[in-house]
Amino acid sequence: MKNLEKIINLILDIIFPIQCLGCNAEFENLKSKERWICFKCLEKIKTRREQVCPVCEQFSDGGKTHQRCAKKTFLDGLWVATEYKYEIVSSAIGKFKFNFIRDISFPLSRILIKSILDVEEFGDFQDLIMTNYSQKSDEDEIYVQKEKNIKAETIIIPVPLHKKRYNWRGFNQAFLLSVYIADKFDLDICENLLTRSKNTRPQSKIKSIEERENNIKNAFICLNKDLIMSKNIILIDDVCTTLATLAECAKELKKCGARNVWGLVVARR
Ligand SMILES: [Zn+2]
Ligand SMILES: [Zn+2]
Structure with missing residues (x-):
């Protein structure tokens, strides 16, 4: 094969x-x-200079969910690397998703990494994703030890695909991106912790926000609560539209005791 x-x-x-x-x-x-x-x-390719709140899409420091918007979502924030309106970005995502080209995970992951590191000031999101990332050469041993303790705290979870769609596409694009990000920032990926319990219709084929929310409602199940408890979680996907998918994942993870849940996507449509 x-x-x-x-x-x-x-x-x-x-x-x-x-x-x-x-x-x-x-x-x-x-x-x-x-x-x-x-x-x-x-x-x-320009990375996003100013992050916004995932709920109201107004300016928010580092993409954190506003306090006033927090009752509408379980996501603590969303980091968006670049803009979907850039032709090169939308055509890369399209080829990745619909033309089954795995290798596009590589340039897309470079855009993600660039956007995370290329900011004037690191915020909450960087604190989570960079817990193990440092210039190890000038760290003393105690610090390295401390790093190892923190390491258990942030994990990466790719937004899961339903088995049927996975079999059809042959790969989960969110997982391929996660591999590069986990490698770069020295984090663990928990691929099979979250699973899709129902085969939802593709969100991109549904127009109304309400219908999208219903389509995805209770679609995810966490298979091992112990691995989620008190963890900081970064949910990775290639693109997000209405937030419904990421928010549903976050809901389930919070229900299982996750401390912080952030989304990380290449672009928002
Ligand atoms: Zn807001
Ligand atoms: Zn070129």
Whole structure:
């Protein structure tokens, strides 16, 4: 199966060589995951300068949910890396999701990382995601020890796909992004902690906000409460629209004792 996939990719590469989604150039000397958005175009993508509250979408320090909006969601905040309106971003997400191109997780993860590190001041979200991330060389041993204790506190959970959709697509795009983020920030991924209990319709195919909320309601179940208790959780997805999916995940995680639940997405539609 793997070999067959390789052969198909090789043939596809000859007929339709990968062109950078930004400048259309072909980079035969690069690995295929590096060709979808070349380094120059990646550099040019602007990350979001000002984060907003996930509920009212008004300015909020570092994407934290306003106190006044907190009764409407279980999400403590949402970090959005860049803007969906940038053509290169929307076409990369589209190809990732609908054309089944796994390698696009690589440039998208670079955008996520850039947006997290490339800010003037680190806020609550950075505190959570960077608990284990530091220049280890100038830390003393006690500090490293402290880091290890903190490590257990933040975990990454990719927004799960229903099995049927997973089988159809062959991968969960949120999980592929999570792998790069977990690696960069030295965090653990808990892939199978949260599961989809019902096969919901794709949110992107439903127009009304109310219908989207009903569609996703109680769709997630946490399989191991002990692993969630008192943890800080970063929920990762490629894109979010109405917040309904992330909010439902957060609801279930909070019910199981999670301390903080933040969302992290490439863009919001
Ligand atoms: Zn390019
Ligand atoms: Zn708000």
